[in-house]
Amino acid sequence: MCELTCRLISKPRAVVQELTWGQDLGxxxxxxxxxxxxxxxxxxxxxFPDLLQTLDHLCSDWTVILLSCRLRYERDRKFFRMMEGLFSVQELLYDPDNDVHIFKAQKKVQERDL
Structure with a gap:
């Protein structure tokens, strides 16, 4: 009974960690x-390649990635085209007053051999 009660009242904890793309992913x-x-x-x-490698490492099939940014240059759009190789990407919101885009991404589900 205590174990069940403890689980019900314990709250999930957010973890914030600094990282450098592609480094010390272990x-x-x-x-x-x-x-x-x-x-x-x-x-x-x-x-971009290190950022994609990092996102791929951190994410499971169920992880939700939320990215906010301004798309100032063509290279910014290039990143999202590169990202679509590994992730399903959709734009959730565009705020024209601040020129900010919010994107949601999740790993593409790979067809598995039977």
Whole structure:
């Protein structure tokens, strides 16, 4: 009875950790996150492969990625085209007053061989 009660009253905890794209990913649980939130993280084209590798490592099939950004340059759009190779990406919101886009992404479900 105590175990059930303890589980019911314990609250999920948010964990915030700093990381550098593509580095020391072994210190982060692969696929162990429900949400990945990012704001203005798409800006240096040379970091795009490492950023994608990091997102792929952190996300399970059920992880929801929410990214907010301005699409200032063609390279920013290029990132989201690259992202579509691994993730299903959809724009949830565009705020024209602030020129901010909010995107949702989840891993593409791969067909598995029977």
């Amino acid at each position: 210190t982060f649980s692969p696929g162990g996150y429900d949400f990945v939130l990012g704001a203005d993280i798409v800006y240096l084209e040379e970091t």
